[in-house]
Amino acid sequence: MLEVRGIRAAYGPVVALHDVSITVPDGAIVTILGANGAGKSTTLRTVTGLLKPLAGSVILDGVDIAGKSPDWIVRQRVAHVPEGRQIFATLTVSENLALGAYSRSDERGIAADLKRVFDYFPRLFERRRQIAGTLSGGEQQMLAIGRALMLRPRMLCLDEPSLGLAPLVVRDIFRIIQTINKDDGVGVLLVEQDAKIALSIASYGYVLETGRVVVSEPAEKLVANPTVRRSYLGY
């Protein structure tokens, strides 16, 4: 279980998060919605240690991980799929996946997880020797998620997996995220612009506005929430 408690974070003088609290129960998919610049990515960055919060705590299964170094947090098996995919463009698909297991040393477990990733994404298996920079946008997103799975995470933080993808590909990817979540009960913290599809797989949702949580409700209620409908669902 992941609990974000009252974090405040800033980039130099610019305060991006004022007071954000979020809970991801074990094995749940929780989504963070919000307009551009609301602080969604910043929230993920504080969870994964890329940004040290000024105040508040991030509790992972009873341990405060706020302010710990990113590599330490990765070793606690919190995986982060950063915004804009950020694959290693000059390396092959296989090498990208190998880097996903960078902080692990159990060769056998890594091999098993590699097989699992290829089961989820057969397309990656076909293209395992291809240079990752030459993959299509959708394949790159699959690679970014697959690479995160190579950590065998207990928490999977996804930052806008739908970015720049065709609706059909987005649906595929979300179906796989759902499968991954069901298969081994990995908690998913999902930041998304596409509120409709995010709420279709999430059990709980938060809406951020300029660094504050303004609505937090179960997904099915959120879908019906008039402000959410107007601002994020567009109907």
Next chain:
Amino acid sequence: MRFEATGSYRHGYERFVPAPVEMVLLAALFIFCWKLYGGINNSAVAGMSSVVIVAIAWVLGMAIRVATNDLRWWLLIGFGLAVLAPFLAGNNYQVGIMAQVCVFTMMILGLNIVVGYTGQISIGHGALVGISAYFIAVLTHYSGWPMWPAIIVAVFITTAFGALLGIPALRLAGPYLAIATLAVALIFPLVVKLDQFQKYDGGNSGIREERITPPSGLDSLFKNNAPATYKNEFAKSQFSQQTYIYYILLAAAIIGTWGAWNLTRSRFGRAFVAVRDSEVAATAMGINTALYKVMAFGISAFYAGIAGALFWVEISFVSTESFDLFNLSIYPLAYMVIGGLATIGGSLLGAFGYLWVPQTVLKIATIDQGFGDLQGAITGLLLVVFMTRLPQGVWGWVLGVNRYSWRALSADTRALAARPQPTFWAFVAAAIVIVILTGAFIGSVWSLFAAGLFIVAPTSAWTSVFAPFRRATTSLLRRARGRPRPPESAPADAG
């Protein structure tokens, strides 16, 4: 009838034809060397020369294709040439240049680890080489240390200093980091020239020591410094003190290359590339990017330190002039890019190119002007050409050639020998005659052009031109020998 403009479905001996670009490049390269040995101005033999030039270019092209198919061939060729270099060289001066190739191999390997693999620009690398060489010089000359401990201490100090140089990389990137590292290269000679240090480092006049000599068991083999009159006296000049030193440097360069090869293929090497490709993602994978950047600078400085040591072993003389910004920082960087960024092969080619290309060009052009200026012009021109046409560098081009396995080559050759191919041989004979006639009656340049045309023209186009002729001749032959018609071979493999 098959007609493929792309020639991608070549089979059998059609695969003997290299890609046009490869052919043109190789012919150009060869003409360079040809001119070096007297030129093709003699019009009487011009046509013949063209045939020879293109034939040798063709052999080179095939060799490159076969070697690239299995990179171990390249390893073998490179190793063989390096070991035999003193025997291929005409004089001690050239052996000395090869020794410097070893020095710059070490330096550029290190530079490639930090710039190519990790993506952190460093323009101050010459200073690192200088620091190492100067420490060795001062320790041996003024403190009377033996050379080997001095080398160990100097390399250690250089590595530590290089790691410190990596600290700006934690906050700076791109042009800002370039300027920060440039500052180090600019300050280094000034520090050496400081009045307070003159007593130790010799100030402007530098430090000179005796070059190392072969141990007593070997000194009969490596006779002492061969005089310049040894030029081309094959047996005498090969085993000189210079050759002895060259082999020491070569051993170091081989070990260094082997180390860099393993490093870049390890988990570490992949992490360096990860830091370069995406720092955010590298961090998200649990890679401590700060640590890796400092490590990259440290390893790179270690190589620069070794390069400094080799420099000292080779020249046994240091002065601030030896480590000027262009010769030891800018040019190696440029030739590293020309050789191929983030590749070991590119580093080796870069070191080789740095010491041979400008010299050779000037020699061919028989220009006696200041070497420095023209070296800059040539390097600049090469950089522009490579950055716009071949950003992957020479090694990138080699890796991209149309590969040809040794097995396929010998199978095709055997097939060609076993079955009568009158068209093929008629074509070759006609080509040779036409090229020679062009040379004799029109001019040497045109004969070369004709030769190029014959060899780069898409084979299938020629085949289809000759197809009726071929059908006629083969049926004639068949009738003459009473053989059954051979089955049409299918263009199955995409060569």
